[in-house]
Amino acid sequence: MLIKERLFTPGPVPLPPQVIKALGQQIIHHRTPEFTQIFKDVRQKLQKLLKTERDVVLFSSSGTGAMEASVLNFFRKGDRVLIINGGKFGQRWKEIASQFELKVVDYEIEWGKTYDKDRIVEIVGEFPDIRGIFVQQSETSTTTYHDVKFLGEISAKLEDCILVVDGITSVGVYEVYPEELGIDVLVTGSQKALMLPPGLSVLYFSEKAEKRLSKSNIPKYYFDVAKEAKKQQKGQTAYTPAINLIIALNESLQLILSEGLENLAKRHQILAQATREAVKEIGLKLLSESPSNSATGVYAPAGIDADQLRKKLLELGFRVAGGQDHLKGKIFRIAHMGYFDFNDIIQVIAGLEIALYKMGLNVDIGKGVKKAQEIIINNI
């Protein structure tokens, strides 16, 4: 029987028709006025997305490339940094920082929890020479939201500290305005709420961060922010850009800005709430105590392997993500960032009920769907 596969994974995410159309075009050359115009448009739209007038730099890389650039360009070897490490991507901040010889204060948090404010105050009291705080605004591996505003305030109080935020699954999901939140470096990637294929990353840096560019002593070439910023101000890139992705980004940003940033955030909040409440109504437990609006992590019920459940869901048309590292087989993750509407949530919840029923669980069919419908009714 024909069953269409639907992506509910936290990257890549489904592409809007406008993006598919843009990607399906003949390529244009990048050293042309035509490309320069598009590139300038894209950078202006990114500024609108982040409510800033500062430069935003693009790299042809996955999000991890921009994460690396955040370390390479704004720090010196031996700098002490605080890593809020509550998942696979917190771990990645730690790995990159260590790799380039920063001194890491590793604040490990149990996966699925967010940081403790008092603990942060303690740590910065103990290490007043901290020169950077690294965090995921949305930790994708645990579907956890970490408040960044508080960290911005802490960072501002230190002598010379910048706040570096991985916004890979928060930009386009929340209203992420670095200047209001006290973020100094913010990175994101194309294959999340920007609704593109992977291959493009974005890096914002504050005036405070900019001052560090000339002082950094870590070797870099491809991920040289100062060099890229200079080139990109002129509508070009230092190295060959991901032309078609940039053209497509112009379309997806148009879609985002047309919806309106407040509406965009509200939609993601409703989709996330409907998913969470429906999942709980089915009797399942959420992974996160501070759930993110980009994806919802859920424990498989007792006696059911999460990866078997995912396999069943895929048979029914839904590709969801599994758990990483020690959560493998224990949890699954339903993404709802980017090109999703509430009707998509209805579908995946109905499918989840059917999958669990088919696996022998005593599911009250329709109960979770009803919950999702009610939340939608109250919010539209």
Next chain:
Amino acid sequence: MLIKERLFTPGPVPLPPQVIKALGQQIIHHRTPEFTQIFKDVRQKLQKLLKTERDVVLFSSSGTGAMEASVLNFFRKGDRVLIINGGKFGQRWKEIASQFELKVVDYEIEWGKTYDKDRIVEIVGEFPDIRGIFVQQSETSTTTYHDVKFLGEISAKLEDCILVVDGITSVGVYEVYPEELGIDVLVTGSQKALMLPPGLSVLYFSEKAEKRLSKSNIPKYYFDVAKEAKKQQKGQTAYTPAINLIIALNESLQLILSEGLENLAKRHQILAQATREAVKEIGLKLLSESPSNSATGVYAPAGIDADQLRKKLLELGFRVAGGQDHLKGKIFRIAHMGYFDFNDIIQVIAGLEIALYKMGLNVDIGKGVKKAQEIIINNI
């Protein structure tokens, strides 16, 4: 808030990605070996679809063109024909037959009902010179299924009669094998269960029908079946074909044949059953006493204008069809033919519940969805 529009209309229907991809290609010239090969493939696949070794002719026209061709090529002026007229498309058979001077016996049926077998026997008893019986296997305007096998048997018993079937919304929904059903002329169109944009029609004719080609005295040019058949056997067409649609048809037929004709029919049966049972569970009344598996016609509840309900559904992301002629404002039609899976049905039923609730109806939210889920569970 971003809401994606989903087509649930009985033509055009959603296009599969394979079809979209085929349509998005650069055009090729039709007087080439390359096109001839594709055209031959398409005609062979159509033969498989209809389980026949006879020729199948394509026209660059909407389905109505092939309907006209059925009259022009297989009848003589003054021939008496029986029209099973139970809806807008039965009416169309009557209009075409009358326009080309056939003598019409108009068997009018109340919209939403199918024909009475005894009445058919009476009519052919009264008019033993009937030379053709015209019917819709699926009457789209009333979402009604008319059994054609019985009419095939009746037709075969008459001295010189052929059965002409409009299969526009039945081919690709049911297993429609003209030789097993006693169909002499069968027509269909591209924008229904063949999952293409409009602009292509298909005509099958039996050996018995073929004998009439040379005897027909109705003037014709574009819709000349004998001329087309001769050309098309050589892998070409008499006039410029709808090249890209034919290339795309090769893809959609591939999809259909890969699913398997029995599976295809079973899927449509499940989708239709889930829709019908869910709609009844919500408390609504079906339009048809003999419902088709291609689309489900439903009466709007008392006090609610069907077109207002459709407007509300569209706001929620679902484009469904309205009623035609005297059913306008009274009914709406949810199509489920072609590129639909059961997850699509869940969605539109959930949306219907929300729409009715928002219009002030006392809807038991989730009840219809649950019914649809149960039918799916029992059938997968």
